[in-house]
């Protein structure tokens with residue numbers, strides 16, 4: 044018997060991940076995981092919590108102290124005018140936060156303007172609740188930012204929300220204040236909510252600064268901001284995130300969904316979050332500098348691979364979104380009906396043991412690209428580049 048979830052595609056990220064488990068000595072540039080260790084204060088706080096018996100049910104919306112510290116962080120670092128910790132709800136990572144927000148805010152038939160390309164799971168969250176993602180192009184010629192007129196013309200009477208993701212996965216594009224002002228203007232004029240997905244808030248290069256959309260005038264009340272500890276605090280597998288919801292009705296629905304899905308986010312992991320926020324968090328700047336060096340190392344190596352894969356260093360996040368030479372075909376030619384980006388990703392896995400994600404998995408405009416993650420150890424990046432060189436040159 045069918046179910047509406049059958050129409051929701053499984054992101055290619057998970058299909059590629061499964062393929063990679065079959066590769067011996069792989070170069071894992073496919074998934075967005077960081078090779079740094081989880082900082083010691085976070086690990087110590089979790090160990091202390093375990094030993095102190097902090098293993099019981101806790102408050103549905105999150106530990107009060109954690110929400111207080113998050114409110115402070117949001118006010119100081121994101122300039123979001125949070126008035127009380129209750130506006131924050133703790134989730135099992137950004138993925139869980141996005142799902143809860145889509146389920147709580149959207150109804151079947153609603154349209155949500157999404158970037159094209161976009162991180163696949165977000166589209167899945169929208170489809171899973173019976174709403175429709177409406178792609179709006181991010182233009183490579185604009186450093187993967189919107190043309191504001193295209194964004195404005197994507198709005199229809201059915202549009203309920205605009206989904207914004209900056210810094211952006213998969214392109215690494217960063218929306219500056221003027222870009223966000225333009226989005227905010229459309230949201231205000233057309234009375235839309237904004238879902239602002241900011242997992243890479245701390246990973247912006249070349250001295251630039253991340254701007255949170257909810258920090259713009261009048262935008263906190265119509266924005267739901269989705270944050271995670273995954274990337275800033277190297278906690279990808281631990282699953283800790285939070286959403287910031289000003290609107291009380293929407294917040295009550297998200298809280299209800301937390302109780303229905305996880306009851307509360309793991310108590311021990313929340314203590315890890317406390318450990319992060321109570322420490323001086325020097326790792327954020329150190330990791331950003333290390334990632335910037337890895338970005339530069341990766342692109343310097345890429346320049347020696349010929350013209351099959353090309354691209355410019357991204358402004359944020361830790362992905363290289365590389366253009367495939369339109370004339371490239373795998374040995375034996377392209378299989379009819381098979382996209383070039385899947386052919387390239389499979390070719391690199393089979394011949395070079397290098398994982399990457401086919402661009403088409405991120406939307407129609409992603410076709411002709413692959414995404415490589417450079418948040419890996421320098422030795423893994425060098426090995427991947429050497430292996431790609433043998434296959435592509």
Ligand SMILES: Cc1ncc(COP(=O)(O)O)c(C=O)c1O
Nearest residue numbers: 075136137138162212242271273
């Ligand atoms: C664009 C985007 N949003 C949200 C997330 C969610 O991250 P997590 O569920 O690990 O907190 C990710 C993770 O890769 C992402 O790339």
